[in-house]
Each structure stands twice: as C-alpha cells, then as structure tokens.
Amino acid sequence: MEENNKNKKPVVAVLGTGLIGCSMADGLRGWAGEIIGADNNTAHLDEALGRGLIDRSMAAGEAVKAAGLVIIAMPVDATVRVLPGVLDNAGDAVVIDAGSVKGAVCRSVERHPNRDRFVAAHPMAGLAVSGPGASDAMIFRNRKVVICERERSSEKALETCMEVFGRLKMEPVFMDPLFHDQCVARVSHLPQVVAYCLSAITAEDSSLRDSMLKIASSGFESATRLSSSPAGMWLPIFRQNAENLNGSIDELIRYLSTVQQMIGAGEWDALGAFVEEANDARKRYMSAYKNR
Amino acid sequence: MEENNKNKKPVVAVLGTGLIGCSMADGLRGWAGEIIGADNNTAHLDEALGRGLIDRSMAAGEAVKAAGLVIIAMPVDATVRVLPGVLDNAGDAVVIDAGSVKGAVCRSVERHPNRDRFVAAHPMAGLAVSGPGASDAMIFRNRKVVICERERSSEKALETCMEVFGRLKMEPVFMDPLFHDQCVARVSHLPQVVAYCLSAITAEDSSLRDSMLKIASSGFESATRLSSSPAGMWLPIFRQNAENLNGSIDELIRYLSTVQQMIGAGEWDALGAFVEEANDARKRYMSAYKNR
Numbered sequence: 002m003e004e005n006n007k008n009k010k011p012v013v014a015v016l017g018t019g020l021i022g023c024s025m026a027d028g029l030r031g032w033a034g035e036i037i038g039a040d041n042n043t044a045h046l047d048e049a050l051g052r053g054l055i056d057r058s059m060a061a062g063e064a065v066k067a068a069g070l071v072i073i074a075m076p077v078d079a080t081v082r083v084l085p086g087v088l089d090n091a092g093d094a095v096v097i098d099a100g101s102v103k104g105a106v107c108r109s110v111e112r113h114p115n116r117d118r119f120v121a122a123h124p125m126a127g128l129a130v131s132g133p134g135a136s137d138a139m140i141f142r143n144r145k146v147v148i149c150e151r152e153r154s155s156e157k158a159l160e161t162c163m164e165v166f167g168r169l170k171m172e173p174v175f176m177d178p179l180f181h182d183q184c185v186a187r188v189s190h191l192p193q194v195v196a197y198c199l200s201a202i203t204a205e206d207s208s209l210r211d212s213m214l215k216i217a218s219s220g221f222e223s224a225t226r227l228s229s230s231p232a233g234m235w236l237p238i239f240r241q242n243a244e245n246l247n248g249s250i251d252e253l254i255r256y257l258s259t260v261q262q263m264i265g266a267g268e269w270d271a272l273g274a275f276v277e278e279a280n281d282a283r284k285r286y287m288s289a290y291k292n293r
Numbered sequence: 294m295e296e297n298n299k300n301k302k303p304v305v306a307v308l309g310t311g312l313i314g315c316s317m318a319d320g321l322r323g324w325a326g327e328i329i330g331a332d333n334n335t336a337h338l339d340e341a342l343g344r345g346l347i348d349r350s351m352a353a354g355e356a357v358k359a360a361g362l363v364i365i366a367m368p369v370d371a372t373v374r375v376l377p378g379v380l381d382n383a384g385d386a387v388v389i390d391a392g393s394v395k396g397a398v399c400r401s402v403e404r405h406p407n408r409d410r411f412v413a414a415h416p417m418a419g420l421a422v423s424g425p426g427a428s429d430a431m432i433f434r435n436r437k438v439v440i441c442e443r444e445r446s447s448e449k450a451l452e453t454c455m456e457v458f459g460r461l462k463m464e465p466v467f468m469d470p471l472f473h474d475q476c477v478a479r480v481s482h483l484p485q486v487v488a489y490c491l492s493a494i495t496a497e498d499s500s501l502r503d504s505m506l507k508i509a510s511s512g513f514e515s516a517t518r519l520s521s522s523p524a525g526m527w528l529p530i531f532r533q534n535a536e537n538l539n540g541s542i543d544e545l546i547r548y549l550s551t552v553q554q555m556i557g558a559g560e561w562d563a564l565g566a567f568v569e570e571a572n573d574a575r576k577r578y579m580s581a582y583k584n585r
C-alpha cells in the first residue's frame with residue numbers, strides 16, 4: 002500500500018476464519034492480491050484452505066506483518082485482546098475489525114499510537130450457522146455496516162474500509178460506539194437471548210416436552226432460528242454488552258408483563274392497539290429492509 | 294354423502310375465506326365436487342372467487358345446508374359462536390374446525406346431540422400474512438394436524454377428516470384438547486407475543502428508534518416475522534388460551550431473569566451450559582421438523 006505500490010492489489014490477512022471472516026474473504030476475492038488466513042481453530046483453517054477461501058495459512062503475527070489490510074473477524078473478546086498487538090506490528094497496514102460490540106474495542110486502542118490505522122466496523126450480517134462451510138459473500142449484500150469513531154481513523158484507513166465494504170455491497174452508517182451498542186442490544190443481542198430461551202423452554206423436563214416438539218411448526222421455526230448459534234460467539238458479546246443487554250431484557254420483561262396484565266384483565270382494546278403498533282413497526286422495518 | 298351417493302364428490306362449505314380456509318380449499322380442489330365459500334368479509338370472499346379458490350359464495354346458513362363437509366376456518370371466537378348452530382343445521386354433513394385453541398370449541402358442543410358429526414382439528418400451519426391472496430395448499434405439507442377428542446367423533450366424521458388432511462399431506466396427532474392448549478401456548482402463542490414485543494420495542498419513542506430500524510438485520514427479521522399477523526386473528530386466541538398463555542409468559546420471564554442474573558453475576562459457565570441446552574433443543578426440533 003506504499004505510494005509506489007498504489008496499483009498493486011493488497012495482501013489481506015484474515016484473522017479468524019469463521020463465517021464472517023471467510024464470507025469477507027469470499028467477497029474480496031479478485032480485489033485482494035492474496036488472502037492469508039490465521040486461526041487457532043485448525044479445522045476452520047483447513048476448511049477455509051480446502052474451499053479456496055484463503056490462499057494460505059500463517060501464524061497471526063506473520064500474517065499481520067505480510068499484509069496491507071488486516072481484517073479481524075474473531076469473537077469480540079479475542080478481538081479486544083489481540084487488537085493492540087496487531088496495531089503494534091501492522092506497520093502501514095490498515096486494520097478493520099468486524100465485531101458485534103464496539104465500545105470495548107474502541108476503548109482498547111483509545112490511546113494507541115497507531116489508532117488512526119484502525120477502523121472499528123460492524124457488518125450487520127450473519128447466519129444462525131457458523132464456520133467456513135456456510136460462508137458466502139452474499140450475506141452482506143444490501144445490509145448496513147456500522148463504522149464507529151470515523152474521526153479517529155485516517156483518510157487512508159477509511160478509504161480502504163469503504164472499498165472493502167463497497168465491494169461487499171454494504172452501505173455505511175456512522176455511529177458513536179456506545180450508541181451502536183445500545184441499538185444492537187435491542188435489535189440483535191436481545192432477540193438472540195429470546196431465541197435461546199424459547200428453545201430451552203421446550204427442553205424442560207415436563208409432560209409436554211415431546212408433544213411440543215412434535216407439533217411445533219413454521220412460526221416456532223423462525224422464532225427460534227437464532228438459537229442454533231454457538232456460545233463461543235455469543236457469550237463474549239453478552240459479556241461486552243452486558244449492561245445494555247440487561248437493560249433491554251428489562252425492557253422486554255416490562256412489555257411481556259404489560260401484555261400479560263392486559264390478557265388477565267381482559268383489556269382487549271388496549272391489547273389490540275398494542276398489536277397494531279407492533280404490526281406497524283414491523284411494516285416500517287420490512288419496507289426499509291427490502292428497499293435497501 | 295348418503296349411501297347412494299357414496300362415490301359422488303362431496304360439496305364442501307368453507308366458512309371463513311382467509312388464509313387457512315382458502316389454503317384448505319386450494320388443497321381440496323379436485324377432491325371436492327364443489328367448493329362454496331361464506332364470509333362476512335366480502336373483500337375476502339370476492340378475492341377467493343376471483344382467484345378461483347371457491348366456486349361460489351353463499352350466506353353461511355345456506356352453505357351449511359348445501360354441503361356434505363363443512364370446514365370452519367374462522368377466528369376462534371367466531372368458531373365457538375357459530376359451531377352449535379352449524380351442527381344444528383348440518384344434517385348428515387361432517388363438520389371440521391381449524392382453530393388454534395381446542396378447549397373452548399370442544400366445550401361449546403360438549404352436549405350437542407350432533408357432537409359426533411364434528412371433528413375438532415388444528416392444522417399446525419400458517420403464514421405471518423393473512424387473507425386469500427397468500428393462500429397455498431403447500432403450507433400444510435408435512436406438517437402435523439392435531440385432532441382432539443377423537444372418541445367423540447363418529448367413524449364417518451373421522452374418516453372424512455383423515456381424507457381431508459391426508460389430501461393436504463398432513464400427519465395426524467391425537468391429543469387431549471387441554472393438553473393441546475398447553476403445548477401451543479408455548480410453541481405458538483408465546484412466540485407470537487414475543488414477536489409483537491420485539492417489534493413494539495423498536496417503535497418506542499426514543500433516541501434509538503430510527504437507528505435501530507436502520508441497522509437491524511436478518512436476525513431481527515426472523516425473530517419478528519410473526520409480528521405481521523393481525524390482531525383480529527390473535528386476540529381471540531390469546532383470550533381463549535389466556536391462562537396457559539399467561540403461564541408460558543411467566544415461564545419465559547423466569548428464563549429471561551435467569552439469563553440476566555447470569556450475565557450480571559458473570560456466571561459464564563452456567564450461561565454457556567444454558568446456551569448449549571438451547572442449541573441441542575433447536576437441533577432436536579429441526580431434525581424432527583425436517584424429517585417430517
């Protein structure tokens with residue numbers, strides 16, 4: 002990425018070869034000169050190599066030194082742990098993360114001398130399944146990517162970041178990291194907790210258990226879709242966004258209790274108005290979602 | 294359906310030409326000699342006629358008298374209201390309902406002299422959208438249909454019912470109505486309430502509102518899919534199954550509070566075990582769901 006290499010395709014190091022890392026690699030094929038993968042999970046690494054999603058594998062430290070662009074697509078706790086070291090060793094490379102919580106990662110490099118080479122990003126995309134096997138650049142298409150603290154990234158870093166996410170057909174939204182964390186607590190982390198709970202309820206040892214699973218249909222299927230996602234990805238997210246998430250669980254419990262009271266008291270008009278409010282919110286959401 | 298008409302295709306009266314009624318009509322095309330629709334919602338009736346889902350429309354009373362099979366696919370409160378009268382006037386016809394709550398409908402004809410001509414059924418299928426426009430016999434394929442109080446239906450009524458749901462490619466599950474209502478409270482009515490709440494939270498007047506909807510992605514989409522469903526269908530269900538539903542809301546609040554406590558106390562091992570329990574429950578459910 003030096004001036005004299007301006008037209009050379011960048012070497013991209015992908016740290017974390019799970020669903021997001023490999024889907025980004027998939028989308029950057031052709032744009033990148035070479036894609037190097039690094040992961041402690043050797044099964045993921047081998048699968049990513051086998052599928053041609055990365056060109057070769059390396060230890061993370063070596064990959065960072067070889068790259069013009071480093072993408073960190075690891076669980077959010079690991080991201081916060083490795084990011085300062087990556088910025089120490091990345092030289093002129095641009096570093097982008099893809100984590101679902103942004104407050105902690107921004108704080109972790111607040112005073113880092115190379116802070117400006119880093120862009121804190123959250124591509125709003127995913128699947129309920131994980132690993133390189135399900136990776137697909139299409140998951141990003143027409144979705145938003147949240148960029149936090151843009152003013153703390155250099156022109157060059159932002160420009161590279163826009164190129165990357167433009168290539169993935171994502172639309173940038175600029176946001177304060179703490180504001181981002183409040184939003185995703187409600188539209189992502191809360192639905193995740195709810196899906197786990199709805200699935201877990203059917204596992205409870207009761208006379209109903211087998212019959213519930215036998216007759217549950219498409220509504221249950223979509224309501225619990227997210228509950229396939231692994232603890233390894235979500236626990237670090239819940240941990241980093243604990244306060245906001247617990248606030249949003251409080252909020253949901255308040256809503257559920259209100260519905261419960263309306264049902265108990267037979268306040269059908271009030272409940273009808275509530276349902277229509279939800280219908281409208283869903284409609285607004287879907288029209289924005291489809292028009293992207 | 295008289296002995297001498299044994300090989301004659303039955304005239305089917307569909308009371309309620311919404312999504313379920315019209316999807317059943319769609320699936321019975323060819324099996325039925327004629328399909329008559331009845332509905333106070335003239336827009337639905339006209340659309341059902343226009344789409345060729347029903348052959349003609351009639352007042353419900355006339356349709357019942359003309360039919361060898363009556364299918365009641367109305368909201369559950371209307372079903373309970375009309376069923377005794379339908380059984381009064383149905384002559385030798387078989388009457389099947391398709392309501393989502395079974396206790397109240399069974400109670401409503403408990404001592405009816407023609408009880409044995411009725412089969413209490415709940416096809417476990419649906420879409421988040423409503424009306425004849427979305428109707429499609431495919432929604433039933435490989436799903437379960439719950440039949441309640443089979444011992445209270447005549448041989449002939451049960452046989453006709455099996456033919457109908459066999460034609461729709463549904464698999465029967467026999468269940469006590471009160472047990473059914475407990476099960477669906479958890480796998481259907483509770484997810485419905487949750488979807489309404491998750492959507493309504495994003496409508497709350499707060500600084501987050503616009504940003505939440507802007508960045509919400511595919512996870513939010515599936516978690517709130519059910520929240521498009523109209524109050525007219527769901528309020529009567531919540532009302533008839535109020536006690537079980539409120540019990541299942543209590544159960545969910547208990548689960549949510551437990552997760553909240555684990556997050557607050559940093560009990561990550563316990564939370565990890567809970568998530569894995571949910572993963573397993575989802576896996577068991579999906580394997581049953583896919584293998585149908």
